[in-house]
Amino acid sequence: NAGVTQTPKFQVLKTGQSMTLQCAQDMNHNSMYWYRQDPGMGLRLIYYSASEGTTDKGEVPNGYNVSRLNKREFSLRLESAAPSQTSVYFCASKEDIGELFFGEGSRLTVL
C-alpha cells in the first residue's frame, strides 16, 4: 500500500540552487496537488493538475514550476531557491470529489 510517495524527505539547499521534488501515486487518481505548510499558515496550494496533461497555478505559484510527467507522477521544481521557500511540502492526489491522499512530506531548508 504505497499510496503517495514523495522524495526526498529532507533537503538543505543554498540560496540560488535548484532542485526537484518528486511525487508518485499508485491509486490511478486523475488529480494531483502540491501544497506547502508553514507555521500558522495552514496549507497553501502551489500548483495542481486536474488530469494528465494539464497543470494550473494555485494560491502561491511564484518561484515554482511543475510537470505532470504521466498519470502517476507530478514533480515540483524550484529553479532558484530562496530562504522564503523553506517549508514542508506535501504532494496529494484524489479522484473527483473524494478525499485527498497525502504523502509524508518533504522538509526543505534554504540557507
Place this chain on the structure above:
Amino acid sequence: GNSVTQMEGPVTLSEEAFLTINCTYTATGYPSLFWYVQYPGEGLQLLLKATKADDKGSNKGFEATYRKETTSFHLEKGSVQVSDSAVYFCALSDRGGSYIPTFGRGTSLIVHP
C-alpha cells in the same frame, strides 16, 4: 468562492474531556466535507467524511454531522486521549466543477494526562 472557517487553537484539554472543534463552510455547489488529522512530523490523513446533508461521519471515536441548514461540520469526541494530540483540518470538495479542495487553517489539539 468556497471557504472553510474553523476555530483557532490551540485547544488544550485534559484526558477524558469532551472535544468540540467548530467548522463552518461556504460553497457554491453541493460539497463533500472532510476532517483530516496531522500527527507531529507526519502528513495529513483522512479522519472522517460526509458526502451529503445529515450524513454523520465517524472514526476512532470522532464524529461530525453534515448540517446544511447551518453550513457546519463540527468535530466531536466524547473522551479524548493523549494520543489524540494533533492538528485537525476541516475541508470541502465541491461537486461544482472545481478540482481544488478548500481547507481551513487547522486547529491544534493538545491533550494533557
